[in-house]
Amino acid sequence: MSVGAKATAPGGRGDRPADAGPGPEAASTVQGLPSDDVFTSLDTSARGLSATEARTRLDRYGANELPRSGRTRVWRQLGSQFTDLFAMVLIVASGITFVAYTLEQPRDVGTLQLAFAILGVVVLNAGIGFAQEYSAERTAESLQAMVPHTCRALRDGERLELPVRELVPGDVVVMEAGDAVSADCRVVEAHELSVNNAPLTGESNAVGRTAEPVSAGPLLEARNCLFMGTDVVAGSGRAVVFATGAETEFGKIYRLAAAAPRQKTPLQLQVASMARRVAGAALAIGALMFAVRLPTGEPLVPLFVFALGVMVALVPEGLPATLSVSLAIGVRRMARRHALVKQLLAVEALxxxxxxxxxxxxxxxQAEMTVARVWADGLVHPVTGVGYAPVGEVDAPAAVRELLRVAGLCCNARLVPPTDLRRWRVLGDTTEGALLVAAAKAGVDLDAAEVATPRVTEFPFDSERKLMTTVHRGGAGHHAYAKGAPSELLARCTAIAWEGERRPLTEETRAAVVAASDELAAQGLRVLAVAWREVSGPRPTQAEAESGLTLLGLVGMLDPPRxxxxxxxxxxxxxxxxxxxxxxxxxxxxxxxxxxxxxxxxxxxxxxxxxxxxxxxxxxxxxxxxxxxxxxxxxxxxxxxxxxxxxxxxxxxxxxxxxxxxxxxxxxxxxxxxxxxxxxxxxxxxxxxxxxxxxxxxxxxATAVRLGRTVYQNIRKFLIYLFSHNIGELVPILAATFAGFPLVPISAVQILAIDLGSDVLPALALGAEPPEPDVMDRPPRSRREPLFSRAVVGRILFLGGIQALGVCAVFFWHIHSAGIPFDDFTEDNPVYREAITMVQAGIVISQFFNAQAVRTDRESVLKVGLLSNPALLAAGFLGIALMAAISYLPVLQAVFNTAPLAAGDWALLAGLGVLPLLADEARKGWLRHHRAEARKGVNR
Known part of the structure; x- marks a missing residue:
C-alpha cells in the first residue's frame, strides 16, 4: 500500500452510508468474539468474500490506502516566492520607479533601467528559491513506501494475490512469517503466530498472537488483532480485515500527524523580523532624505528618484537569493552524507x-537482536559481531557449541542471505534469528544437525509457560530441547551440564545460575536459558518433555546500538x-x-x-x-x-x-x-x-548539526558583508546633504550596480564557506537571539564605518581639489563625474577586502588561507572588472554618468580599501589575546 497514493481526504470514509455493513466500528467488538462469530460480525465467511461483494465494498469503503498529503500546486509554489517582505518591497520600489520614469520631463533612461533591474532581482530570487524547493520535494516523493503492494486473501474460497489497495473489511487474509500486515485484522486462526509491532508501539520484541477472544481494553493491546504497518515474524495464520486505509490504527496516527501544525524555524522567524525592520528603516530614511533635500529646490521627480535610491541602498536586494543558495549548499552537502532535507530552512533549524x-x-x-554473551560452566563467553550477518566469533566456542546447537534446533526462524538490494535478514522471530547467527559463529552446522536429529514433535511457546520445546530423533533415542525464560526453565531442571559432565543441580549451583542471569540482565541483555533431556519416544507428553531437564547454560542478547x-x-x-x-x-x-x-x-x-x-x-x-x-x-x-x-x-x-x-x-x-x-x-x-x-x-x-551551524554562520557572514557596504553608500549621501553639496555622491543606478555586480556573487561565495574548526565546540544559540545580534551589528558598524570614512574622504578631497564652489557643480562636470566614480570604485574595492575579513569570526584570515575560497576571489575580481568597465566604457559611462580613473586613483582606492581588512585583523588579534589571557586566569 502506498501512503502517497490517491485517496479520500484525511479522516477516511466519513460519508459511508448507515447501511454499509461491517466497518471500522467493528474494531471495538471483534476482539471479544469467538472466531466463528467474527465472520458473522463482519458479514463474511471462512471462504472469504465473493468477487461481487468485494467490488461493492471497495466502492463503499474506498481503497485501502492512506490519504496523500496535499501537494502545493506548482503555480502556487512559484507565486509564494513573491510574497516575502523583501520581494514585496522591491516590487513596490520597481513600480514606483516606473511611475517616476513616466513623470520625468525629459525622461531619464537610467530611471527605467533602475526599475527593470529591481524587478529582475525579484524574478531571479524567486527562480532560485522555487528551483531549490521543487527539487527537494520531488526527491522526497521518490522514496519508496513501506507498506506492501500485494497480499494474499481468500475470495470465493480461492487463495489469490491481491493489490493491497483492494482489501476491504470482511476480507480473509493469509499471513506467514515475513509478511507485512496490510490492514487491521482480527486473527481467526493462529499457528505460533507472532508479530513485530515496533512501527506502532516502539517495542522491538516480537509479541504472540492468538485466535481466542480477549477481554475488552485498548485495541492496540488486543492479542488477537493485527495492525497495518506491522510485520509477521513467526508462525502463520488467517485473519479477517475489520479496518482499512485511514480508519486503521496506522491511519489514525497518520491523521494525528497531519493535524499537527508545521512549526516555523528560528531562521524563518528572524528573517521575517529582519525584513520588517529593514524595510521600515529603508522607507523612513528614504522619506527623511526626501524631506531634507526638498528645500534645496530640486525638481520633485529627480528628488523622489534620489530618495528611492537611498531606500534601495538599504534593502539588501541579493539577500533572498543568497539565503536560498546558502541553504541549498547545505542541502547538497547533507545529501552527499545520505541526508535528504525536504525544506531548505530545516538545515539551519537543525x-x-x-x-x-x-x-x-x-x-x-540496529533493530536486529544479537547474542552478546553466552554463560556456560560458570564462565561468560563474549560473542563478537552484530546484526544478522554470521560474521564474528564466540570466545572458546567448543565450550558452548552444544548449547548453541540445541538452541538453534529449538527455533522456527530462518536466516535469509543478502541480495543486491537487501542485507542479511531473518524470517521469523528476531530472538530465534539471533540464536541461529550465534550458532553459526560458534561453528555449528545447523543444516547438518537438522538432518542428523530431525524434529518430530513441538510444544510451541506461550506466554504462560514462557517456554518452547522441540523433540528430535537422534541416534537410538529421542531428545527434548527447550529454551525460555531462565526463571521458568530453571525450575524444571534437575541437573546442569558442567565441563562436559551431567551434575545434580544443587541449591548452590542454582543460586550461581540465578546470579549469572541477573548479571546479564543488569547489562541490558535479554536472557534465555537452554536445556535438554532424553525422552521415552517421539510423542512424549508436554509434562515429560519439560521436566527433569539438564541446563546447558544461558544466552544474553540485545538489540545492539549502531x-x-x-x-x-x-x-x-x-x-x-x-x-x-x-x-x-x-x-x-x-x-x-x-x-x-x-x-x-x-x-x-x-x-x-x-x-x-x-x-x-x-x-x-x-x-x-x-x-x-x-x-x-x-x-x-x-x-x-x-x-x-x-x-x-x-x-x-x-x-x-x-x-x-x-x-x-x-x-x-x-x-x-x-x-x-x-x-x-x-x-x-x-x-x-x-x-x-x-x-x-x-x-x-551530528553531521547535520555541524552543517546547520555552518549555514547560520555563513548567513551572518554575508549579512555583515551586505549591510556594511550599505553604510558606505548611505553615509556619503548624508554627508553631502548636510555639507550643502547640491548633488549626490552616488546615484541610485550606481548603488544598484554595486548591489548586483559586487554584492551577490561574493555573498554567494561566502555562503559556501566550509565549517570553522570550532563550530561544534560552541553552545547552541538561543532561540530568542536575533539575527542582528549585538556582535553582528557592531561588526557591521565597524567595517561599514571604515568604508564610509574612506569614500567620504575620497569624494570631498576630489571635489575640493577642483577649487570650484559647491553651487557651481553640475551633473556634467568632469570633476563631479570623477568623484562619484571614485566613490563607487572605493566601495567595490573595499568590499573585495571586506569579503576576506568576514570569512572568520576570530581566526586570522591568513591562517584560513587567502586562496582557500577561490570562488570568493573570482567574484571579487569580477566585481572590480565590472567597475573598471563602468569607468572606461563609453556606453556604460553614459548610463552611470561616470568618468575614467587614473592609475593613481586606483592605487589610492586600493590603499583605503584594504583598511577594513587590516582593522578587522587587529580586532581578531585582540580577541584571541584576550581569550588566551582569560584561559590563563582560569588555569591559575
Missing part, C-alpha cells in the same frame, strides 16, 4: 537545535545539545542502551514512564524537563511524545525529534525539525519529517 528527542529502536539501535552512535552522541554533547530518549520500550532496556551510547553517564538518570507522564500537569512537566539533565521517557504513546515536544518548545528550546515508526509521526511534524529514517522508517514518518536519513545513521544527526 543547526540551532538545543534538544534532540530520539527514538531507540532502529534509530540508536556503531557510529556513540561518537555522534559525544559530538552532540560537546555542542551543548541535550539528548532525551523517548521510546515505547521497557525502562531497563532503554537505560541499558542509553548507557552504551553515552546518553546516560551519571549513576541515577531520571526514568519516567507514560503512565507517570499522565499524572503530571503542565507545571510539573515543565519542572521535570528543566531539572532532569539525563532523562529517559519510556512506555510512551504518540500523544506523550508530542506533549513532551510541546513542553520543550514552551521553554524556548529548539527541538529535533528522530524516529522511524508511524507512532513517531505526530511528534516529527510538530517538532522544529523532524528527522525520519529512510531505509527502515515508515512512510508516515518520512512524510511528517523535515529531513530523512537515507542510511538510517544517527551519526548523520
Amino acid at each position: 543547526g540551532s537545535t538545543t534538544v534532540i528527542c530520539t527514538d531507540k529502536t532502529g534509530t540508536l539501535t 556503531p557510529e552512535v556513540t561518537d555522534a552522541v559525544r559530538a552532540c554533547r560537546r555542542a551543548g545539545i541535550r539528548i532525551v530518549m523517548v521510546t515505547g520500550d521497557h525502562p531497563l532496556t532503554a537505560e541499558a542502551v542509553a548507557r552504551r551510547v553515552g546518553i546516560v553517564l551519571g549513576p541515577t538518570p531520571v526514568v519516567v514512564t507514560g503512565a507517570q507522564l499522565d499524572t503530571l500537569d503542565e507545571d510539573a512537566l515543565d519542572a521535570l524537563l528543566a531539572e532532569s539533565s539525563e532523562l529517559l521517557l519510556c512506555r510512551v504513546s504518540p500523544e506523550h511524545k508530542m506533549r513532551v515536544v510541546t513542553a520543550f518548545q514552551r521553554r524556548g528550546e529548539v527541538v529535533a525529534v528522530t524516529g522511524d515508526g508511524a507512532n513517531d509521526a505526530p511528534a516529527l511534524k510538530h517538532a522544529d525539525i523532524g528527522v525520519a529514517m529512510g531505509a527502515s522508517g515508515t512512510d508516515v514518518a518520512r512524510e511528517a519529517a523535515s529531513m530523512v536519513l537515507l542510511d538510517d545513521s544517527f551519526a548523520s544527526i
